[in-house]
Amino acid sequence: MADPRPYVLLIDDEPHSLSAMRMALEDEFEILTATDTRTGAELMEEEWVQVVICDQRMPGQTGVEFLSAIRERWPETVRILITGYTDPGAMADAINLGGIHQFIAKPWHPDQLLMATRNAARLFHLARENERMALEMRLLSSTAETKLEKRRRALRDGLGFETILRAPNSPMIALVDAARQFATFDVPVLLTGEAGTGKAQIARAMHMASLRSDRPFYALNLGGMPEELVALELLGAKRGAAPGATNRIGLLQKADRGTLYLSGVDTLPPALQLALLRVLTEGAFTPLGGQETISTNLRLIVGAHRDLAALVADGLFRPDLYYALSVADLTVPPLRARRGDVAILAQHILVEVAARHGKLVHGFDAAALEFLENYDWPGNLRELTNEITRMLIFAQDSILGAELISRPILQGPPGEAGADRSAQAVLTGDGTLKDRVELIEMRILRETLTRHRWNKSRAAAELGLSRVGLRAKLDRYGIADPTGRATQDEEED
Template identity: 35%
Template sequence: MSTAGAHILVVDDDPDLLRLLGMRLNAAGYRVEGVPSAEAALDALALQRPRLVISDVQLPGADGLALFDAIRARHPSLPVILLTAHGTIPDAVEATARGVYTYLTKPFDGKALLDTVAQALALSAPEPAAGQAPEAWRADIVSHSPRMQDLLEEARLVAASDASVLIRGESGTGKELLAQAIHRASRRASRPFVAVNCGAIPEALLESELFGHVKGAFTGATKDRDGLFRAADGGTLFLDEIGDMPPALQVKLLRVLQERAVRPLGANRNVPIDVRVLSATHRDLEALLADGSFREDLFYRLNVVTLRLPPLAERREDIPLLAQHFLTTLAARHGRTLHGFAPDALRALATAAWPGNVRQLHNVVEQVCALSTSPLVPLALVQRALRTPDVAVLPYAEARRRFEREYLVGLLKLTDGQVADAARLAERNRTEFYRLLQKHDLAPERFRDAVAEERQDKDEA
């Protein structure tokens, strides 16, 4: 969210200083509201939440520190800057340790004031004001970044039609949340939303999961099963990690989309369905098209509209908002008393790399929520959580894919690229083993060539 025009509440009982602060901040493009006391500030906060509060420590009645405590109790993520005279510096330092964003000593330099205000606004995590809550269809997507707002507007427009949507983005960016939002904004909102991860279900089971089966269709099929397409009838089916779907099933999926009917395994007739299909992937589908592992006709059937979710590093203004949202939710779930993050802890979160995107941020916040012993999460805990190996936040499908590829490479090395021997060790037939190798772009001859070169080098030596 842009800080231009941001609403700032200034609290000071000195009318001249209040006027001077208002002039400087107004000249910088901010919208300023000035009040003379802590009590007046709380009344103003009850009417409209600002993006930032600037308060003098010395106030008539309740002082600036008491005002900060009241703000922290009601709006944990609202940043507060204290203005302090020389004699109140110790109080301001103590307040900073308790969660005040920072303090400025009077008399302060105008540039220092504006720089501090800009930094505080960049890290602020505003809550929606009364009457400005997110629309219900997208309420689970916590964001105020312009890039995400543009994406959500596209999603809302797309939701009005039955067009197939391909959601693209890195692992952990929230593709299923966006799919759920599209479903809630569509005419199908009252009907089922069914999600399946195509990379997490073994190939032998995926066909039955999607299309269903009749009793006796295969060993273990002791009763009829509708399958996920029929479970989603009238609603939306979300196919996550569509890039991992085996080629044989791609053909059957294409037929279902074209005929708008499914044929359960073992059945002799088609069953009509009315399902909207949304799909998602973090893989490069164009590369899969080029090497023939993803069907071009299916790609165009699924990719009527493309929505791209940005990685968290490209929407950093959302990090404080997401972190506070996760902390509030997790603290309530686990019965913890946590109000927010210390300012330096919040800065560390806002500047971290986040290769695991929103999922990794949730993991980090869950760690600090479990370990924090103070109402404000300190920097040390955030730094400790950020050093956790990335594997801790890998989605199941990605961890499974990495293990599977490393396992296959190990077998090929062990058997010098002999597929029959490798398949026997894996207790798989050769056809299935070749399919696995193709899935992971592994050529057995490379391992045979490497062995031959190694032997030749030894002979020449």
């Protein structure tokens, strides 16, 4: 379909002039005519006019005045003035007031008028195309920014506080609330807690919620590293100062404008404690083998397994560094203090481990979750992950049962009123020999029955008990299948 012909408005108070202009242009354009500017303005309201050709000498209003007026309302319309005057001052006024695209002097030639109108229509078309392209560019730019922001939001959600799983009454709720509050303030953070409690995850979440979220996040575990290696990793080295011929850029420089998380800061040697203090107070450090000072603007988050205040009191940690680090001092609770969280964490870990190993499982049965919830988890999240991985490896069904759980965990009681959680506590605690032996016996009975899926014949055979003797002990201690399943008569021949 061909493009519609452009509309051209001709304004002249002399009818023969209007007729002559129409004849020159009507083969290529849709022509509108008016003998006065008021009628011309009305036609502009009714039609989408691309070019206006107006005579300068008009009754009541000059052509320049009219073109200046319509410029306010229809700035994209191309304006041409026909005039018998050639005074340069008048032309300059016309350009300034009316934004005149072109002057056509009287007497004009039809070809001259046609060429000027063609150029004006082309100019109108180019201006509209430019406006369209500019709009598209703005839209594309806005869309690109929106996509980038969506990606950043997805990254923040994927690595932020949303990934820290917790039950409605979990002690992690207060910790996460405090961490969120500190995250947006550019201050050092000290995370204290046992190994494996998830301090690194909290540090990354704080980075993603901070003003530095679009900058890099680096993490280094200092525990067990030799002092020379820690210095090299943090400070970097100039050529020849460390093995290898090239310069080595340290994390203090790499993390500039980003965040650096140092786990095990309580093991940091004294010389490096001083270097870290300089970073916090001066924002500077010196690479190994170098003389120059390098500036760095990083946010420091550190993790400590031991109480830094106690180390300060023992003279093992610099007090000035401790106070510089502890602007935000957060304690991460161990897994044994997160009773309601273990089931949620176990299910989440199982999904990840199953996907990694390509094994189809759906979850845990009630008894398994009860045992997992009631274990102390001295190894915290790492131990929980290892246990679930081991259960997955030996699983034969899509639901993981309690019989897959390791024996030390199975020996834990199903509730707070059961036997002691720790065999060591029983061995070293108070009480008569008979009471303490019975507590151990209860744990062994429960663990053995669970491994054998409460098949009492098999459990009795392993324990060297008769069927009657096992039943008597279960009745004495009130031990029953926690799933509530009906007991089969497994003891009968």
